[in-house]
Amino acid sequence: MHEIFDKVTEFIWGVWRYRWAALITAWVLALLGWLMIAQIDARYPASARLFVDTNRILEPLLTGIAVQPNVKQRIALMSKTVLSRPNLNTLIEKHELDKSANGKLNRNDLIDRLAQEIVITDLNNSRSIYSLSYSHQDPNVAKAVIESLIEIFISTSFDEERNDNKSAQLFIDKQIADYEERLTASEQRLADFKREHAGTLPGEEGGYYERMENLVSLQRATQLELQEAIKQRDTLRKKLAQEETKISNSSKSLSPYDERISELQAQLDELLVRFTDRHPQVSILTQSIDDLNRKKLSDTGANTSNSGELLQSSIVYQTLSTLLAEAEAEVSKLTVRNASYKTRLAELRGTIDSIPEVEAQLTQLDRDYETIRSQHETLLVKREAARLTGNIDSDSNDVTIRSLDPPFVPARPTDPDRLILNILTLIGSVGVGVMLAFFLSILHPVFYNQRSLEYLTKIPVLGSVSLSSKPTERITSVMENFKFSLLALLLPVACAIVLYVQLNNKELYESFKLASSSDATVVSAN
Amino acid sequence: MGVIENAIAQIKEQQRSEFESGTHKQLPRRERLVLADHGTTKNAANSQSAIPPSNYFTLPYKELESEGMVEPNGERNQLSEEYRAIKRPILSAIDNAKHSGLKHGNIIMVTSSVSGEGKTFTAINLAISIAMERDRTVLLVDGDVTNPASGEKLGFRRTQPGLTDVLLDNFVNVNDVICQSDIPGLRFIPAGSAAKHVTELLSSRDMHFMIENLSERYKDQVIIFDSAPMLMTSEASVVTDLAGQIVFVVAAETTTRGMVSDSMKKIRDHSRVGFVLNMTRKAQSNIYGYGYGYGD
Numbered sequence A: 001m002h003e004i005f006d007k008v009t010e011f012i013w014g015v016w017r018y019r020w021a022a023l024i025t026a027w028v029l030a031l032l033g034w035l036m037i038a039q040i041d042a043r044y045p046a047s048a049r050l051f052v053d054t055n056r057i058l059e060p061l062l063t064g065i066a067v068q069p070n071v072k073q074r075i076a077l078m079s080k081t082v083l084s085r086p087n088l089n090t091l092i093e094k095h096e097l098d099k100s101a102n103g104k105l106n107r108n109d110l111i112d113r114l115a116q117e118i119v120i121t122d123l124n125n126s127r128s129i130y131s132l133s134y135s136h137q138d139p140n141v142a143k144a145v146i147e148s149l150i151e152i153f154i155s156t157s158f159d160e161e162r163n164d165n166k167s168a169q170l171f172i173d174k175q176i177a178d179y180e181e182r183l184t185a186s187e188q189r190l191a192d193f194k195r196e197h198a199g200t201l202p203g204e205e206g207g208y209y210e211r212m213e214n215l216v217s218l219q220r221a222t223q224l225e226l227q228e229a230i231k232q233r234d235t236l237r238k239k240l241a242q243e244e245t246k247i248s249n250s251s252k253s254l255s256p257y258d259e260r261i262s263e264l265q266a267q268l269d270e271l272l273v274r275f276t277d278r279h280p281q282v283s284i285l286t287q288s289i290d291d292l293n294r295k296k297l298s299d300t301g302a303n304t305s306n307s308g309e310l311l312q313s314s315i316v317y318q319t320l321s322t323l324l325a326e327a328e329a330e331v332s333k334l335t336v337r338n339a340s341y342k343t344r345l346a347e348l349r350g351t352i353d354s355i356p357e358v359e360a361q362l363t364q365l366d367r368d369y370e371t372i373r374s375q376h377e378t379l380l381v382k383r384e385a386a387r388l389t390g391n392i393d394s395d396s397n398d399v400t401i402r403s404l405d406p407p408f409v410p411a412r413p414t415d416p417d418r419l420i421l422n423i424l425t426l427i428g429s430v431g432v433g434v435m436l437a438f439f440l441s442i443l444h445p446v447f448y449n450q451r452s453l454e455y456l457t458k459i460p461v462l463g464s465v466s467l468s469s470k471p472t473e474r475i476t477s478v479m480e481n482f483k484f485s486l487l488a489l490l491l492p493v494a495c496a497i498v499l500y501v502q503l504n505n506k507e508l509y510e511s512f513k514l515a516s517s518s519d520a521t522v523v524s525a526n
Numbered sequence B: 001m002g003v004i005e006n007a008i009a010q011i012k013e014q015q016r017s018e019f020e021s022g023t024h025k026q027l028p029r030r031e032r033l034v035l036a037d038h039g040t041t042k043n044a045a046n047s048q049s050a051i052p053p054s055n056y057f058t059l060p061y062k063e064l065e066s067e068g069m070v071e072p073n074g075e076r077n078q079l080s081e082e083y084r085a086i087k088r089p090i091l092s093a094i095d096n097a098k099h100s101g102l103k104h105g106n107i108i109m110v111t112s113s114v115s116g117e118g119k120t121f122t123a124i125n126l127a128i129s130i131a132m133e134r135d136r137t138v139l140l141v142d143g144d145v146t147n148p149a150s151g152e153k154l155g156f157r158r159t160q161p162g163l164t165d166v167l168l169d170n171f172v173n174v175n176d177v178i179c180q181s182d183i184p185g186l187r188f189i190p191a192g193s194a195a196k197h198v199t200e201l202l203s204s205r206d207m208h209f210m211i212e213n214l215s216e217r218y219k220d221q222v223i224i225f226d227s228a229p230m231l232m233t234s235e236a237s238v239v240t241d242l243a244g245q246i247v248f249v250v251a252a253e254t255t256t257r258g259m260v261s262d263s264m265k266k267i268r269d270h271s272r273v274g275f276v277l278n279m280t281r282k283a284q285s286n287i288y289g290y291g292y293g294y295g296d
Helices: A002-017 A019-039 A055-062 A071-082 A085-095 A107-117 A139-196 A208-251 A256-274 A280-313 A315-350 A354-395 A418-443 A450-457 A471-504 A506-510 B003-021 B041-046 B061-067 B078-095 B119-131 B149-153 B163-168 B198-202 B205-217 B235-242 B257-266
Strands: A044-052 A119-122 A129-136 A401-408 A461-466 B107-112 B137-142 B186-189 B221-226 B245-251 B273-280
Touching: A002 A019, A002 A418, A019 A418, A019 A471, A044 A139, A071 A119, A071 A139, A085 A107, A085 A139, A129 A139, A139 A354, A139 A401, A208 A315, A256 A280, A418 A471, A450 A461, A450 B257, A450 B273, A461 B078, A471 A506, B061 B149, B078 B119, B078 B221, B078 B245, B078 B273, B107 B119, B107 B205, B107 B235, B119 B137, B119 B149, B119 B186, B119 B221, B119 B245, B119 B273, B137 B149, B163 B198, B163 B205, B198 B235, B205 B221, B205 B235, B235 B257, B245 B257
Parallel strands: A461 B273, B107 B221, B107 B245, B137 B186, B137 B221, B245 B273
Antiparallel strands: A044 A129, A044 A401, A119 A129
């Protein structure tokens, strides 16, 4: 604590040592500062606040379809729209903003400057509350400009809403048309495709593989049936042949030749035991056997019709031959069917590559079509909604722009606030003066008390002697202090004078302005 | 009596007659520089014969008071209390000189860094304060030849013969220049006429001898040497070797630390230095209750 106290007192005495330097600096800076502030043109800032409900219309429409527009972009757009060149031009004409002490100004430059000076912001990032502000030397002009701006703003944003809704509708319409096109195109594609691959499209049996399986099983079944039928037929043929022989054997009488033949045959066999068939006896015997057989046959021929008649009258034989005929018919039928199945199977196997592809393409086309169709339906619904909302708005009297604060202009020009600036100049110059004095005191450090002397030099201090001055000296120092305090007190008094002049006596204050600067944007307060 | 005895008697006779007649002959050097032997300085002070009548002076009290200096007969006030406090360590150092090995402890040099800090003020006040001591006497020497402020303050003219005259002029001895004030314990030697090479004068062996003699002869005498500022000339640095104690005056809020440290560099032995902080604000004073006294 003690050290802090010491430091503070050291600071005070240090500044006191160089008080004249501080005072002079403060005076110079203050005077300069006030002069500079007098150069600034003060303007009256006019401002107004509006409530604009830009959400209601757009939001319900665009949810699910479009991305909500960025708020900042919306503001920027609004500003650009309101502050378009034609609008600004109108403003300039209406309020004669281009007149100045130095004659007409460059219109383009003025438009650019106005576009910057007129500020449209959304307060607190609110989407609905906008504030407009503009400053001008003449408070009436500033106020009038803001009023005109509000009118422009209202009409623009109203149109904009309408436009928003209209454009939303237009957007939806356009989308619907687009989708319809796509829908018809998709249908067409589907139809073409079906036509192209008419043969290979899946029928009622179902898909390709099902068909294939069906066919294979059919063919196999047919084959089995065929084999059965053939077996049956063969069996019947055999039976029939047996029956034939049975009948022919039963009706056959022995011819005389048979006895002779068998006799000869026995002789032949005997000979053959001893001789080969080259033996002349064997050959003669054989010849005679053949002759006898021939004769027998011609005899038998005469008996054929006899056996034929016998055959005809056998019922078993008839039934069997009928059955045989049927079996043969069945066999041929099944053979044909089997063959046809086989060919069809072969054909199917041949097209094994192309059919699945076709199927896939078909599925895809179907899906496309389905998607487009559903989206189209949604759009139709939305369009109806938009139309309804639009109708509501145009029918209802709901105004979506309201003025929150009417245009307001303060009585004093506060942009910038010269009053505050002047006071700050005073404080600042005094501060700088004190700092300067302190800095000087640090550059030339002295001893204020015995303690610091002893501490710093480490040499004992015998004692301290207080200042005793001659009466003349005392008077001189008192006079000097008096002069100093007088001058010091004069500084805030001077500040008060400056403020008084600034507030009450405009002409005098403005007369401190040095020669006008070159860009001549000042409208003189006179 | 022998021849030698005759010669001695003759010389003595000569000396006495010269002394009685008061004529200034050229004395041997060393003798010029030596104070007349009167046992203690008190006796020397009381002995009228040693000091010529023209060397009596009264302190100009009115002027001193107007300067703010201490009044010897005045009541207790802050200034006198402060100097009482300052002189105590000085005097105790003198008394302890045998134990501490301090040489010429009774020669006190008053100096500062630059002029205007209050050397003369301090020297005179210190002299007056010590002169009030019952057992001591003070010899105040104005050692600032170029600017003899002490002599001026005490009412002497610059032409008054003083220190430099003793060292330069063979016809002047120490006893001629000592001035007795109306305070019994206070005597004064002025600076003397202006001289060239003051630094060399002050560093001469004659000066050494004189100072030593002054110091050793009278143990109860305090010699206060008001010297030139340390940073302004080289005279002061020479005298620091002669003096046993150095009182360094620092003006509060005026002397910068740089000045003090530069001066300290010129002094070889810092153990003999003591500071006096002059011109402090009243609040800084470490004197408590100076109004305390009889009948308050």
